[in-house]
Amino acid sequence: MNAHQSLKPWTRFLIQVGIACAVLLAFMVVYQSESLPSPWQDVIINGSYALAAGWAAFIITRIWQMFAPTEQPRPVWGAFALGLWSWTIGEIVWGIYAIIYGDAFPPLSGADFFYIVGVIWLALALAYQYRQIYHPTRRQFWGMLSSVLVGTLILSTLGASFLQSEAFLTDAWLSSFINTFYPLSDLMLVLGALLLARTFSGGLWARPWLALFIFAAADGLYAWLVSSELYSFIGGGDYINLMTDVLYLSAYLVLALLCQAHLYLLHYGPRWRTRHTPEVL
Amino acid sequence: MKRPFSFIGAAEQDLPTHNLESLLERYLNDALTGLVEFSGGGEHLITLLIAGTPILSCRMQELRCERIANTGLATGLPTTRCRIRTSILPTEAVHIAKAMLEWGPPVEIFTAKTSALPELIHQWSSQSQSQVIHILWESAEGYLRFAGATSPSNTFYLTTGQLRTEQDGLTTILNHPETSCVVMRYTTVQQEHTQEQLISLQQAFGALVNMLVTRYANLVGRGLSNTLMLEFNAIAIKNTWQIRLTTAGVTNTQQFTNPLSAQQSYQLLLQELRNHMSLVVGARLVETLTREALIDLAPEAQQTLRQYPLAN
Numbered sequence: 093m094n095a096h097q098s099l100k101p102w103t104r105f106l107i108q109v110g111i112a113c114a115v116l117l118a119f120m121v122v123y124q125s126e127s128l129p130s131p132w133q134d135v136i137i138n139g140s141y142a143l144a145a146g147w148a149a150f151i152i153t154r155i156w157q158m159f160a161p162t163e164q165p166r167p168v169w170g171a172f173a174l175g176l177w178s179w180t181i182g183e184i185v186w187g188i189y190a191i192i193y194g195d196a197f198p199p200l201s202g203a204d205f206f207y208i209v210g211v212i213w214l215a216l217a218l219a220y221q222y223r224q225i226y227h228p229t230r231r232q233f234w235g236m237l238s239s240v241l242v243g244t245l246i247l248s249t250l251g252a253s254f255l256q257s258e259a260f261l262t263d264a265w266l267s268s269f270i271n272t273f274y275p276l277s278d279l280m281l282v283l284g285a286l287l288l289a290r291t292f293s294g295g296l297w298a299r300p301w302l303a304l305f306i307f308a309a310a311d312g313l314y315a316w317l318v319s320s321e322l323y324s325f326i327g328g329g330d331y332i333n334l335m336t337d338v339l340y341l342s343a344y345l346v347l348a349l350l351c352q353a354h355l356y357l358l359h360y361g362p363r364w365r366t367r368h369t370p371e372v373l
Numbered sequence: 374m375k376r377p378f379s380f381i382g383a384a385e386q387d388l389p390t391h392n393l394e395s396l397l398e399r400y401l402n403d404a405l406t407g408l409v410e411f412s413g414g415g416e417h418l419i420t421l422l423i424a425g426t427p428i429l430s431c432r433m434q435e436l437r438c439e440r441i442a443n444t445g446l447a448t449g450l451p452t453t454r455c456r457i458r459t460s461i462l463p464t465e466a467v468h469i470a471k472a473m474l475e476w477g478p479p480v481e482i483f484t485a486k487t488s489a490l491p492e493l494i495h496q497w498s499s500q501s502q503s504q505v506i507h508i509l510w511e512s513a514e515g516y517l518r519f520a521g522a523t524s525p526s527n528t529f530y531l532t533t534g535q536l537r538t539e540q541d542g543l544t545t546i547l548n549h550p551e552t553s554c555v556v557m558r559y560t561t562v563q564q565e566h567t568q569e570q571l572i573s574l575q576q577a578f579g580a581l582v583n584m585l586v587t588r589y590a591n592l593v594g595r596g597l598s599n600t601l602m603l604e605f606n607a608i609a610i611k612n613t614w615q616i617r618l619t620t621a622g623v624t625n626t627q628q629f630t631n632p633l634s635a636q637q638s639y640q641l642l643l644q645e646l647r648n649h650m651s652l653v654v655g656a657r658l659v660e661t662l663t664r665e666a667l668i669d670l671a672p673e674a675q676q677t678l679r680q681y682p683l684a685n
Contacts, residue, residue, distance in 0.1 A: 164591045224592055225658070295655030297593065361600040362652040 101356045102365045108352055112345040115140065119341055123334055131191045137337070138187030144344035145183045149176035151351045152300075158358045168220040172300070175213030176347075182206030199267035208270075211277040214304065215241060218284040221301070225291060244280055248273035271319040278312030281305075296357050303350035310343035377473060377507060378408060380514055380531040383460040390455055400459075401425035407462040408470060413455030421470055429474050437478045439630040465529050465538050469516045472505045472559060478631075479507070479557040487554055490547055497558075498524050507557040508546060515546035570632040574681050577674035578639040579623040581683065582646065584666035586618065589650050592658075595620075601649050608645050614638055636681040643683050 099107075119140050126133060156169035186203035219237045222228075228236065251272030256265055285305035292298035317323040317336050356364040388396065393411065400409070404424040411418040420430040420443065431438035462470055485493060490508070497504055497519055508515040513532035517525040528542040530549075537545045582605075590598035605618040615627040616638075629635035651659045663684050667675065 158596060159594045163594045165594045225661075291658055292655040293657055295651060295653050295658065297654045357653070358594070358596050361597065362649070 101360050105349075105352060105356060105365075109349060112349055115144070116338065116342060116345060120334065120338055123337060131194075134190045134194075135187065138183065138190050140341055141344065142180060142183035142187055144341055144348065145176060145180040148344055148348035148351060149173060149180045151348055151355055152176050155300075155351060155355050155358065158355070164224055168217050168224070171213050171217035171220055172304075175210045175217060178206045178210030178213055182210060199264065200270060204270055208273070208277075211281065212241065214281055214308075215277075215284070218281070218288065218301075218304075221288055222284075240280060244273065244276050247276050251276070271315070274315035275312050275319065278308045278315060281308035282312060296354070296362055299350045299357075300347075300354045303347040307343040307347045310339045314340050377514075378460050378462065378466065378470065378531070380533055381460045381462065381466075381536075382534075383458050385456065385458045387454055387456055390453055393455070393457075396457065397427070405459070405461065406464065406467060408458075408460045410458040410460075411455050412458070414452030416452075419474070421467070421474060423467060429471055431474055435478070437631060438474045439634070440628075463529070463536060463538070465527055466516065469505050469518050469527060469529075472503070472518065473507065476505065476559040476561060479559050481556075481558045483556055484553055485556050487547075487549055487552055490554075493556070494525070500560075503561045505559040507559070509555040509557070510549055510551040512551065513549060515542070515549070517543070517546075567631055570677075570681075571629055571635055573673065573677040574632055574635050574639065575625050577670065577677040577681075578635075578643070578683060579625055580670055580674050581666055581678070582618065582643065583622045584669060585646065585650075585662055588662045588666065589654070593653055597653055601646065604649050605642060605646055608642060612638065612641075614642075616642065632681055636683065639683050647684070 119137070122128060122133070122136050128136060152169060152173040156166060156173045159166035159169065182203040182205075185206060186201065189197060189201045189203060216237070219233065219240075223233050248269050252265055252269035255268045255272065282305055285301045285308060288301035289298045289305055292301065314323070314336055317332065322332055323336050390413070397409075400422055402425065406423050406425075407421075409420050409422060411420075417433040418430065418441070419433055419438070420427045422428065427443035430441050430443045432441050433439075487510075494506075494517065497506060497517070500519070501521055503521060504517075504519040506515075506517040506519075508517075513530065515530045516528065518527035520526045525543065528539055528546070530537040530542040530545040586598060586601065589601065599620075602618045602620070609616045609618075615625070617624045627635075627638070629638065647659050647663065650662070654662075667678065667684070670678070
């Protein structure tokens with residue numbers, strides 16, 4: 093047992109909360125001061141998102157590993173982890189695009205592909221969790237899941253066509269589609285996660301779904317600010333930009349921390365906060 | 374209400390509990406036949422001795438007898454001193470006392486007119502199961518024992534300083550001067566019925582817990598359901614109940630004396646189980662899981678749980 097493992101779970105958790113706060117503070121200082129030479133400013137800012145997303149994805153992967161292949165919760169956490177890993181790759185790709193294109197960031201990038209794949213995996217994680225609770229038939233399950241996904245796609249298509257016809261956006265149709273799809277898919281995740289958090293209300297199992305709710309809400313806000321052009325990709329000194337980006341990073345960190353708490357729940361049982369011995373059950 | 378055999382003269386004494394073993398040894402040497410009652414620390418233990426040997430020992434709760442081991446009576450009392458009441462029973466009364474302890478509590482207790490006793494005795498004589506009837510007046514008591522659908526096989530009448538048995542006892546009972554009496558009827562049917570109910574309740578409890586734990590494990594995985602099992606078993610061990618929850622299901626070898634005490638124990642275990650599950654998946658979902666499990670139970674188990682509800 094190393095020194096880290098000999099600490100009480102609650103102490104270890106508090107250390108991680110401290111690290112997350114320190115990362116957030118450092119991010120704000122770097123973001124607002126704009127003191128780093130190009131391209132390091134972008135590398136640090138976008139790297140922070142990728143690291144936070146990767147941290148969350150790593151913890152959720154460890155949760156997935158806690159379940160044997162035959163156990164029913166395993167697909168939930170497998171899909172959740174894949175969703176987060178997709179978003180991590182999306183953040184990395186986004187960061188690379190930011191370095192390459194700088195101010196001329198294209199309206200569509202390779203990152204969007206990974207974000208969309210991530211959304212589908214996260215929707216699948218929610219659906220798997222619902223399946224465990226409500227036991228729908230196979231047909232009902234896939235029918236409902238495909239209805240939600242196809243419904244989101246149809247609404248995004250209609251939204252993109254509307255924006256194009258009304259000339260609200262001068263971008264390409266696909267770009268309009270993406271701009272509509274993100275808030276809608278976030279809304280879908282927000283509602284799904286909120287309903288699950290409510291189903292588990294008062295229980296520790298609600299935490300990861302609450303975290304996904306916070307994350308999807310923050311991402312939805314980000315998507316709305318971007319599409320309404322309140323958020324500017326150029327220049328980092330704007331307070332709306334700062335708040336939006338801090339909120340986005342915080343959402344990843346909160347997701348990681350709440351999933352860490354969930355991992356401790358699986359390791360040490362529901363009373364892990366008061367647990368003195370660090371042995372795994 | 375007067376205790377049974379209260380009209381038999383009894384010797385009472387206070388003793389330190391560590392002297393009880395030597396007292397029982399003395400009774401063994403004296404070949405005493407009778408009832409010895411030990412009271413102290415809120416407990417009331419009773420043991421039936423035949424020729425000095427303990428035949429049956431109980432912890433009494435009102436008229437209900439919870440069987441306990443014949444050995445270690447002294448350690449069964451949570452006090453250093455106790456009151457001891459020793460009643461020497463006539464041979465005729467031994468079977469009746471034993472039956473009352475084994476079959477108790479009475480299946481029915483009612484007030485009757487003494488003049489109605491012949492008709493009641495006629496009714497009891499036509500019933501196939503074994504019965505003991507205890508008739509209590511202010512100044513006397515009577516006992517009738519029926520071994521199936523026959524006239525009473527044992528009868529005796531007790532009043533202060535007077536014991537009448539058999540036909541003489543029956544005649545005295547029927548001619549007792551007090552107009553009303555309290556009748557308590559003990560029967561083996563109750564015992565058999567109780568045993569059936571205990572088995573049904575045990576099976577229903579096991580099925581409900583198994584279903585609940587399976588559903589919970591499906592939601593949270595084996596690790597957390599193992600923690601739940603540890604907690605369940607810790608509560609059972611703390612209460613000295615021979616009930617364990619493993620991955621194979623509920624193992625229950627606990628002998629409860631009556632369905633009510635079984636129900637209370639099962640209710641406590643189930644409540645603790647549900648509290649622990651609520652910590653993890655929330656009370657709302659635990660309610661849903663419980664409801665689903667109750668619906669999926671076999672009709673017989675559902676029937677039992679309607680009679681003896683375990684989950685609120």
